[in-house]
Amino acid sequence: MSEIQTVRGPVDTAELGVTLMHEHVFVLSPEIQANFPEEWGSESERVEDAVAKLQRAYDAGVRTIVDPTVIGLGRYIPRIQEIAARVPIQLIVATGVYTYEDVPHYFHYRGPALNDAVGAEVPEPMVDMFLSDIREGIAGTGVKAGMLKCAIDAPGATPGVERIMRAIAAAHHQTGTPITVHTHPDTKAGLEVKRILCDEEGVDPRRIVLGHSGDTTDVDHLAELADLGFVLGMDRFGINLDTTFEARADTLIAMVERGYTDQMVLSQDASCYIDWVDPEVMAFLPQWHYTHLFEDVFPYVLERGVTQEQIDTMLNDVPRRFLEGR
Template identity: 35%
Template sequence: MLGPVDATDLGITLAHDHLVFDGTFMYVDPPDGADQHLADEEITLDNRGWVAYHWTSNHHNVSLDSEAVAIAELGRFLAAGGRTIVDPTNLGLGRDPEPVARIAEATGAQIILGAGYYLSGTHPDDMDDRSVDDLALEIVSDVREGIDGTGVRAGVIGEIGCTYPWLPNEKKSLRAAVAAQVETGAPLMVHPGRDPMSPVEIAEIVDSEGGDLSRTTICHIDRTCTDRSWLADMAATGCYLEYDLFGNESSWYPP
């Protein structure tokens, strides 16, 4: 389904998934050289267990480029009662609105696309020269006018990439995302660094820049911190804490 959707019509929503995605920058060779042949194998039931534990060491697992597979898998979600998917694939993750629009039309699913920038290692070469205002205007345009002239509008800002310790351009990117949230009212999703202090600092920036923590989601909490008192304190800020790595058996995840 294309076009605006009222929040009351979202139905059962998968809050974080990627339909078309380029994660080739994440690839690392298998830790055991004897497994190198598994890096190029198509994913099957025979190697599925290995891939779950070494998910960045299989070329077919770090990218999603098949519309047919996306349509088939999304069909199962819809058949089970699902209706909407938040796809926070943004700049740096191979965002491409046209195949996603075709997937939406083919399935009738409601797909919410992302905006903004991912981790520093995926930023454009001129990121040092771009200001907070430059980046914010770009995000606002994606939300209000459409992505890359396609007319397909982003419905969420994110997932904004942050590492830990925080890198300057990532902090600038987040400030721009918050400014765009203030301007558009769009919800914000942030990929935190792998340290419990990262979500804390993210929430502080969102709040200090005038953003709306009640419309902010911090992703990947299941790999960031399991301390219950910390979780309670983070929840008390008003942001959403997202558990989204189900099925990933590896303790490693991009910073």
């Protein structure tokens, strides 16, 4: 028997069921929210809206959601606990730091940044933070992180990005907690993940989800990453501003045809509310929600040769094996 931590406590991985491996409940800018509360509006209305949207996901068949909201994305676990208590979906939360370039200012004069100043090697404080979230729980809530999260985007492996990745690797080696990485496939950021996390830090690529792999239609590159052992996050269905519904779905079909069903997980990277996006822009993303896969994507791919068994593998078997470490 294997267990995974959820907001309501540990569950047997056999009970995970249909699992979306990359969704958010809220993505927020804490300083904006704290200083301009009118942006957020009514707390009770936001919570009620989240409960309703997560219930719709459950009604569509979803049983577990991995929410990789970490520092840099507005993580606030007490609110998530309140919502989790009212919906049957199991929520797995994460620890880590999300940035495309620099570490948060908090870390500028802490840890390795002080090595030269003090003439000695200073421990990385991020590692202890991640370990505390995994072992003791987040911010006194008792909710333990079940995933580690970092990011690398178009700016590439900046010093800040590398520093966070190496802290993530250290926490992974001490706990076995799996890793998800926001990546930018158009710049082949997955290969930098391989260099830093795998080649230099010794993380098994089978313990890493390369998030947002479905942002590209370069199937040869995706096959290259899968051949290295990574799990590919085809996890932004519904975000069709710079691509199309068909491009995302056809890329999934092509990867299934090439035999990579066992190395892909599915999601939409949706949220109940994200303050990064103007509501007027959201109007152009009508499919960006928790049930788009079930309502639109699966009928499309089933008509074009993907089987229900293959969909079930990507929704059930691959997430479970990944979270178990198998």
